[in-house]
Amino acid sequence: MSLFFPTGVAQNQKIYSLDDVPLTGKIPEWLRGSYIRNGPGMFQLQNKRLNHWFDAMGALHKFTIANGKVSYQNLMIECESYKQLTETGDIQFSEFASDPCKSIFKKVQSYVFPSLPNMTDNPKVNVAKIAGKYMALGETPMQVEFDPHTLKTIGVSEPVPGGFAYKTTAHPHFEEQHAYNLVVKFGMQSYYKMYDVSKPGGKPIATVPVQKPAYLHGFGMSKKYFIIAAGPLTVVPIQLLFWKRPYIENHHWNAKDGASIYIIEKASGKLKAKFTTEAFFSFHHVNAWEEGEELIMDINAYDDASIIQKYYLKELEKEDAVLPTGTLRRYRFNLRTKKYNAETVSTACIELPRIDYNRYNTDSNYSFTYGVSVHPSHPKGFYNSIVKINSKTGDAFYWTEEGCYPGEPFFQPSPQSQNDEDGILISIVLDAANQNSFLLLLDAATMQEIARARLPEPVVYGFHGEFFAK
Numbered sequence: 001m002s003l004f005f006p007t008g009v010a011q012n013q014k015i016y017s018l019d020d021v022p023l024t025g026k027i028p029e030w031l032r033g034s035y036i037r038n039g040p041g042m043f044q045l046q047n048k049r050l051n052h053w054f055d056a057m058g059a060l061h062k063f064t065i066a067n068g069k070v071s072y073q074n075l076m077i078e079c080e081s082y083k084q085l086t087e088t089g090d091i092q093f094s095e096f097a098s099d100p101c102k103s104i105f106k107k108v109q110s111y112v113f114p115s116l117p118n119m120t121d122n123p124k125v126n127v128a129k130i131a132g133k134y135m136a137l138g139e140t141p142m143q144v145e146f147d148p149h150t151l152k153t154i155g156v157s158e159p160v161p162g163g164f165a166y167k168t169t170a171h172p173h174f175e176e177q178h179a180y181n182l183v184v185k186f187g188m189q190s191y192y193k194m195y196d197v198s199k200p201g202g203k204p205i206a207t208v209p210v211q212k213p214a215y216l217h218g219f220g221m222s223k224k225y226f227i228i229a230a231g232p233l234t235v236v237p238i239q240l241l242f243w244k245r246p247y248i249e250n251h252h253w254n255a256k257d258g259a260s261i262y263i264i265e266k267a268s269g270k271l272k273a274k275f276t277t278e279a280f281f282s283f284h285h286v287n288a289w290e291e292g293e294e295l296i297m298d299i300n301a302y303d304d305a306s307i308i309q310k311y312y313l314k315e316l317e318k319e320d321a322v323l324p325t326g327t328l329r330r331y332r333f334n335l336r337t338k339k340y341n342a343e344t345v346s347t348a349c350i351e352l353p354r355i356d357y358n359r360y361n362t363d364s365n366y367s368f369t370y371g372v373s374v375h376p377s378h379p380k381g382f383y384n385s386i387v388k389i390n391s392k393t394g395d396a397f398y399w400t401e402e403g404c405y406p407g408e409p410f411f412q413p414s415p416q417s418q419n420d421e422d423g424i425l426i427s428i429v430l431d432a433a434n435q436n437s438f439l440l441l442l443d444a445a446t447m448q449e450i451a452r453a454r455l456p457e458p459v460v461y462g463f464h465g466e467f468f469a470k
């Protein structure tokens with residue numbers, strides 16, 4: 001049994017909609033709106049399969065909750081990459097860890113060169129509302145606007161001005177009317193750049209030169225600072241010009257370099273400080289805030305980048321696979337003394353972390369981080385539980401069920417929420433035993449089930465979603 005492709009089910013997402021999804025439990029009256037989640041929709045092509053969990057063509061899933069009822073629909077994201085794939089039966093653009101069957105000359109780094117005609121625009125990682133538009137986001141600089149009612153693709157745009165070679169993250173940060181994102185520009189001189197992407201064409205905020213750019217999936221932001229936590233999984237930019245291997249395989253782990261933490265002042269765009277820590281790797285920042293002369297960064301971190309290898313499909317299909325354990329870590333950077341301190345908040349495995357985003361980058365009342373986890377009693381295989389970590393005590397609480405693989409838990413606070421466990425967790429759970437999936441609603445305070453809405457088909461295990469309240 002494969003987690004991604006339960007027996008007898010195609011390796012691609014079945015496209016359908018359902019008006020009234022069978023429901024057990026009772027959904028609170030106040031929970032109204034749509035939960036939209038992005039993720040892989042197609043791994044199996046005509047003659048081959050894509051290599052990596054991050055390679056697939058994107059699909060959007062939407063659960064609409066109204067009057068205590070649940071409806072569902074999904075759709076492939078109809079970007080240019082997907083259109084050309086359906087016409088030819090093969091990918092025509094380089095993805096994260098898969099290249100098209102083309103001559104080496106033609107596949108030259110299309111993953112990072114938007115100026116080349118074969119730059120992929122496959123945005124399968126996240127969704128966000130930016131400047132009033134609903135966007136599907138990936139790591140290449142293309143983002144795709146979609147209709148939140150029909151999920152249909154509206155158009156593809158570049159959020160920042162085109163350049164020769166650059167990539168971005170699928171994890172912008174929001175503050176008031178601003179949406180900030182990190183862009184990595186590759187060239188003879190490479191740069192980390194911060195942009196306000198809520199402005200048309202993107203407003204540049206800061207530019208930091210870098211020798212060997214790191215693979216970066218996100219960044220942190222406090223009230224005053226941006227934080228770029230660059231682990232030593234780096235690429236020599238010139239190698240991107242002559243790549244013979246898929247994008248990520250041009251990166252190398254250089255543990256002795258340690259991790260470089262760039263702290264950039266938002267107001268001036270100036271580099272306030274740079275710290276070098278023990279090597280670590282991370283996809284996701286969790287929170288960041290200031291306390292006196294300290295800047296605190298909570299991050300979901302690993303000792304190395306081997307997790308990327310474990311996400312190849314051939315690895316994920318091994319039932320006895322053991323995933324490297326990502327944990328919640330806290331770094332305290334003293335901006336005056338230039339000293340830092342690192343501690344592991346909890347040894348519990350966590351990935352796809354979420355917090356109450358209303359408490360992001362504030363210094364008060366942040367206690368809980370939610371994520372997917374490998375339960376300590378079933379430590380083999382894929383993420384089989386939802387974990388809630390008390391960031392103040394390190395205590396971990398779980399929801400788990402035999403044969404089930406829950407996706408990212410999104411935290412939706414209740415209307416008069418007093419704290420960051422007063423709300424509901426929303427997750428799409430892949431039920432391998434029953435070969436289908438269900439929407440799970442948990443009381444975040446107790447981690448007890450409130451309701452589940454079961455689909456007749458499995459939802460391919462995906463990435464990030466957002467609840468858009470009505």
Ligand code: CO
Pocket residue numbers: 125170171217283284463464
């Ligand atoms: Co992510």
